[in-house]
Amino acid sequence: MRWPSTESLAKVLCATGAKLEDFTALVMGARVVSDQRPKGRSKLPLIGMAQAGEYGFFDDGGYPAGAGWDEVELPQTTDANAYALTISGDSMEPVYREGDAIVVSPAAPVRVGDRVVVRSVEGAVMAKLLSRRTASRIELTSLNPAYADLSFATREVVWMHRIIWASQ
Template identity: 50%
Template structure:
């Protein structure tokens, strides 16, 4: 089934969010003009505004950078089209006039969107305990993880469950066929090294509520 205009653009937003990027940063990483995926490029002039579509080349480059197949992107785009989102603005812009009303709520043009993780059978939340990931994650913080995300890579923050039943939040520092190396943000906690056979499951952290 073909993607609609809204699904395609929401899919690119979701793809960027999965990489920990803004749409502009994703475009830059793909070797494109940083404004290629901006909201201002999604509609042209006219009344009503004329929908604009990303080129096949720009979409392919973005998928290559994210190491996501076209089929996986299509599924992501369809899920993202029904996901909730909130306004997004860079901190450097937030002090300028025109972005907030008198009550402090977002208003005007220039806002992007941040997609919030949608509910799904493979997604669940966990409450952080301990201090191994402070100051990034503190005791009592709630993280949302996704068991369906299998492309875990170096630098990802994850929740790991060992075959012995230990559950921990860590950062992936190295991932090979024979080693899973996990680091803590808090230097007081030493790194952990596991063999893949000792890992029951590993899920990427999508969101944290602090």
């Protein structure tokens, strides 16, 4: 058995909301690890993925804006600007299916390997996997292999937010 890499450990801690001290206590045999994750539910702005590309639903920073957003109760998040999108179509299968809701966090750090929602300068909004990121390019892998992967110059991307939760 191998120990996980520091990068893997950091991803687990980030995904679970646990502190390094909690993990260390668990490794040392502690019976109880404190749960620092937010509890309860939050009302989040919700819009369909197909509508998200239309102008007026996001401000320049990529935060929900304007009228036309519904509200949905989903697991609580610590990002006050988090929002939810309803999946439509099959372009994200098998990961996300028609009718699934995803919670997107503008504040969450985005790393290679994360599932993200991206808005291009043309106004297209898409959910993809961030496969490579350099100072000049962003490469995205389609969640459905039937759809093409995409590559953008960084100046062609208005914003990129991490998907932090999905109802499946």
